[in-house]
Amino acid sequence: MNGSWTLGYKGEVMQDRITNRGAPRAPYGESAFDEQYLTERLDNALFAEGTWGEGRRLNALIAHNRYKRMRNTWLRDLTTLDEQLIATTGMQDTSRFSLTNARIVFSSASDSSAIGYELGTDLNHETGAGDRVGDGTGETIGDYAVFASMEWKPMQQLVLRPGARYAYNTRYGAPLIPSFNLRWQFDSAIALRAQAMPKDSARHR
Numbered sequence: 001m002n003g004s005w006t007l008g009y010k011g012e013v014m015q016d017r018i019t020n021r022g023a024p025r026a027p028y029g030e031s032a033f034d035e036q037y038l039t040e041r042l043d044n045a046l047f048a049e050g051t052w053g054e055g056r057r058l059n060a061l062i063a064h065n066r067y068k069r070m071r072n073t074w075l076r077d078l079t080t081l082d083e084q085l086i087a088t089t090g091m092q093d094t095s096r097f098s099l100t101n102a103r104i105v106f107s108s109a110s111d112s113s114a115i116g117y118e119l120g121t122d123l124n125h126e127t128g129a130g131d132r133v134g135d136g137t138g139e140t141i142g143d144y145a146v147f148a149s150m151e152w153k154p155m156q157q158l159v160l161r162p163g164a165r166y167a168y169n170t171r172y173g174a175p176l177i178p179s180f181n182l183r184w185q186f187d188s189a190i191a192l193r194a195q196a197m198p199k200d201s202a203r204h205r
Contacts, residue, residue, distance in 0.1 A: 003052025014041040022076075030079055033086075038070045055110030060103070067097040095130030109151060116151040118163075142170040149179075159183045 015038075022033040045063040073091040074083040086092070102123045109116025122145045129138035149163030161181040167174040177198060184192040 003050055003056075005048065005050040007048050008046070010043075010045045010047075012041070012043040015039070024078060030077065032076050032078060034074045034076050034083065036072050036074075038072075040066075040068045042066045053108075053110075055108055055113070055116065057107045059105045061101070063099075063101045065099045068094070070094045090131075093131045095133060096128070098127045100125045114153045118149045118151075119146075120148070121146050122167075140170070142168075143174075144168050145174075157185045159185075 017039075018037040020035040020037070022035070025031050025033070043063070043065045045061065047062075048058070048060045050058045071093045073086050075086055076083045103120070105118060105120035107116065107118040109118075122143075124143045125140070126142075127138065127140045133139055145165060145167035147163065147165035149161055152160045154160070159182070161183075163179045163181075165177045165179070180196040182192075182194040186192065
């Protein structure tokens with residue numbers, strides 16, 4: 001099997017610290033509430049692209065992202081600069097989120113063929129945990145979709161592209177979403193495009 005393949009990896013790490021110095025408290029201005037926000041983010045992505053034969057192409061992406069945000073509040077004595085971490089509910093909070101995504105698309109569309117097609121899957125799994133997320137014990141949601149489309153050129157100027165997408169979501173219902181696209185190329189500078197989709201498809205995409 002002759003062809004070419006490209007493999008790649010992308011990783012990013014971010015850490016951000018913000019300190020909010022509170023105003024002196026009445027009536028004597030001897031203390032203040034100070035807040036600190038610490039944000040950590042880690043992004044990873046592994047991707048591959050391959051071509052072979054006449055117009056066959058495979059694109060794959062696997063990504064995993066993590067996000068963590070910590071909020072801490074102290075009571076600071078402005079006369080001695082001593083500080084005390086406040087244990088009151090709502091004054092401390094740690095939120096964690098993660099997203100895992102896998103997307104694979106296979107397509108075949110050679111220049112000599114009047115018919116091409118595309119098949120793919122798009123898988124997403126998200127988690128969230130924190131005092132302000134759900135009941136505080138953590139939440140998860142999954143969205144797992146497959147899609148397919150066909151491209152037909154009955155003549156050189158006209159391209160018809162019907163397709164469909166179906167997704168299973170762990171939290172809400174997601175219907176089968178059909179679509180239809182048309183492109184008529186009048187000349188090198190003018191083209192007519194039209195698209196037909198169900199009314200409710202936008203809210204489920």
